[in-house]
Amino acid sequence: MGIVVTGVGKEIGDPPTRILSDIAFRIDDGEFVALTGRSGSGKSTLLYILSSLDRASSGLVHIDGFDVNHTKAETLSHFRNQHMGFVFQFHYLIAELTAFENVLFPARKTGAERTQSAYAEALLGRFGLGDKMQRLPRQLSGGEQQRVAIARALVMKPKYLFADEPTGSLDSVSGEQVMDIIRDCNTQLGTTVIMVTHDPDFARQARRQIHLADGKIVSAA
């Protein structure tokens, strides 16, 4: 099924500024795609449109066959909960919850925290945080926090993982660790990964790169 975009444009603000124009491509299930481009080229904007968090001003976005523009907000929320994971540059952990509770929080929406708790523990263990599960975010390093955030994105075994510069605020060692996890996620779990990155090395790890400049696709290798 995958994600199919056709003729997507995005304008923002008043007076309208064009951020994206004529975006068209398709991402198949199981792909690992890197969105690259200079700062301000529209990578984040495109990522959020692909993930239904934002809406295109024109054009069509189909996720798993349904048209995002004609789907109820509740249905999209449910789909995000069940099938999408997000990782941001800033980890956005909830400060009042422990690492473990943060990871398990998506499961609470449907009351599935019991059934998912073993998996949450396994994820944290696999990411080298087995002994730090009960810590609050502020008791963790930046890299550790980002790994918790990735575990949270994966806890529902999503079909899609969206990452916006997941290594952006990390040093190179932590960045490598996070990239390893994301790559493993794609190869071992078959998760479709769409990742925005500045780093050409990290971009090369993806099987496919979509390069943006001034809101247009300049190369889709």
Next chain:
Amino acid sequence: MIFLALRYLVARRRQTLLTLLGIFFGTVAFISISGIMLGFREYIVGQLVSNSAHVHIRAREEFLLDHTLDQAFFGQQFMHVFWDPAPSGRKDSAMVANPQSWYRRLAADFRVAAYTPQLTASVIFSNGKATAPAVLIGCDPLQQRQVTTIGDYVIEGSFANLAAGGNRLAVGDDLKKKLGVRLFQNVLVSLANGQPAPFKVVAIFKTGVQVADSQAYGALGDVQRVNRTPNQVNEIAVKLHDYTQALGLAKAWSALGSETVESWDQINANIFNIFKIQDAIRFLSVGAVMVVAGFGIYNVLTMTVMQKRKDVAILRSMGYSAKDIVLLFFVQGLILGLSGATLGLLFGYALGLYLETIPFSGGPLGSGTGHMLISRNADIYIQAAFLAIASASIASILPALSAGRLTPIEIIRAGAE
């Protein structure tokens, strides 16, 4: 969402406690103010209901208007009559027209607990050189004891002794002092222009209410004789089984005869008006406290929404809906309201128990219980809880809705900058 809402509240303990205190004090204030006001009110109403008759049937006093007499004098002869001077004054029939029919009606009515005919006469009492004008009430002594609680206030002698007839008196404590009379002594009773008749004091009562204690009671027949109005009564006092039916019955009965029929609450309408003013003051003052408490919650929640924008974004991205976000913040306000109200209810109840132990000999109500009267009417607690929860909900719904309107994408963009 309640899970996270609780975590938020616990994380900012001090703020939570402070906002909770606002609701708490509002609730406690409402419960204690209402308790005191309603306690006093229940006491007064209790006194009114138990001490005196529930329905009074009296001769109607009619006032003459300019054209009341047209018909009687001229029939249909003229379109308009010019009087010079116009008639004025009172059409006096101080007596109940047909008491027998009232007795039959009252005796047959299952809602009536007891009734007594009464003849009230203004007389002069004298004991040697001491004289005192006072009201002498003629009644059926055995019935009177059931219609009113006068029998309970007898401090010497026995009210039932009046029933034996033969010019016997029960005098109030104040009147007794004025006359300097003792139990079983004789006093003279006379109308302003009549022959004095000797009466024997067989009971002395003290209600603590000055007006009542300056009166005297006698058997109906004796008073009719002294007043030279044999077989006449000017009032029938009725006690009902259920005092709340008084108003309805009074209205129904006044349609039946030419007498004025009034219920206890109609007669004491002025007291009930004061109650209404009290209620207004009570709700306004507590309303003010609740508004302040509500603003506290509003401020704290608005701030929390600002601080937790990133949490909103992340929650929305993991699939929580706008509704869930509204709930997350609304629940915080509701928890503050509920817990403040619960603590307030408990503390208010305890405070009431303490206030009740304070000695308080209530001024004119000298016969009171000697300590403060606190109402524990369930309505007070229900209203207090309602006020607290309503103000907390109203205060939290606005910030909660504004949180629900936040779009994740704007927050994420703002956060990345």
